[in-house]
Amino acid sequence: MIRVENLTVAYGAFKALTDISVDLGRRGQVHSIIGPNGAGKSTFMDAIVGKRRPSAGRIFYKDRDISGDSIQRRRKDGMARSFQKTSIFPGLTILEQLDLVAAHLNEPDLGAIIDTMDLREVLHLEAARAAYGVQRRVDVALGLIGMPDILLLDEPGAGLSAEETANLFRHLRKLAAERDIAAVVVEHDVEAVFALSDVVTVLDLGRHLATGTPAEIRANPQVVAAYLGTAA
Numbered sequence: 001m002i003r004v005e006n007l008t009v010a011y012g013a014f015k016a017l018t019d020i021s022v023d024l025g026r027r028g029q030v031h032s033i034i035g036p037n038g039a040g041k042s043t044f045m046d047a048i049v050g051k052r053r054p055s056a057g058r059i060f061y062k063d064r065d066i067s068g069d070s071i072q073r074r075r076k077d078g079m080a081r082s083f084q085k086t087s088i089f090p091g092l093t094i095l096e097q098l099d100l101v102a103a104h105l106n107e108p109d110l111g112a113i114i115d116t117m118d119l120r121e122v123l124h125l126e127a128a129r130a131a132y133g134v135q136r137r138v139d140v141a142l143g144l145i146g147m148p149d150i151l152l153l154d155e156p157g158a159g160l161s162a163e164e165t166a167n168l169f170r171h172l173r174k175l176a177a178e179r180d181i182a183a184v185v186v187e188h189d190v191e192a193v194f195a196l197s198d199v200v201t202v203l204d205l206g207r208h209l210a211t212g213t214p215a216e217i218r219a220n221p222q223v224v225a226a227y228l229g230t231a232a
C-alpha cells in the first residue's frame, strides 16, 4: 500500500535517513520496522504519516504520490497512526473515550474493535487509571476507529513486559486479519517482532539494511552483524 522511493530526511546537515527504498503495508499483514537506537525508525514513521517532510525522494500511498500531503489529508485517505496517549479527555472512562472518537469518525462497529482488543472487561475504568498494558490496547483501539486502511504504530510495546508486548502483537495480528488492514509497527522487542510479524524491515544508521520474512531476516548475515549479534 505504501511505496517509499529514495527517501532522505535530514535534520539540518545531519541525514537521519539516506536513500531508503522499500514497499510496506500489505493488507492483513503486520510489517515491523526494527533497528538499533538512532537507526531512524521514528523519523521514517514521521515521514510516512506527514509529520516530517522528505529532503529528497517520494512516498506513494495507494499508487499516489503523497509526499506533499498534510497529515489530515493522509488520515482522511485511510492512514491512521496510534494516538500515543490513552487519555485524550481526562476523567472519562475507556468506553466514553472510544465512543467519542467513534462518533467523530463514523465508526460502524466499535463493538468489534472492543472485542478484538480485549477491552470489554475494562470499559468502565477511567482510562488514565487503567493498567499500562490496558492503556496500550486502548491506544491501538483508538487508532483503529474509523476503518483505516493502514495503521502505523511507533513502539506500542514501550513500557510493557515481554509477555504484554507479545500479547499486544497477537491482538494486532488478529485485527489486521479481521479488518483486512495493514499494520506497520516500530518495535524494540525483537522476539515479539520475529514471532508475530509477517514482514520485517531493518534500518541501520539511516539506511535500509534488509526487508524479508522473520526467518530471512534472522538468517541475514548483514543484519546479524549490524544488529542481532549484539541486540538479540
Ligand SMILES: Nc1ncnc2c1ncn2[C@@H]1O[C@H](COP(=O)(O)OP(=O)(O)OP(=O)(O)O)[C@@H](O)[C@H]1O
Residues within 6 Å of the ligand: 011, 014, 016, 035, 036, 037, 038, 039, 040, 041, 042, 043, 044
Ligand atoms: N529533531 C531532531 N533533530 C536533530 N536530530 C534528530 C532529531 N530527531 C532525531 N534526530 C537524530 O536522527 C537519528 C534518528 O533518530 P530516530 O529517533 O528516528 O531513530 P530511532 O531509530 O527511532 O531511535 P530510537 O530507537 O532510539 O527511538 C538519531 O541520530 C537522532 O539523534
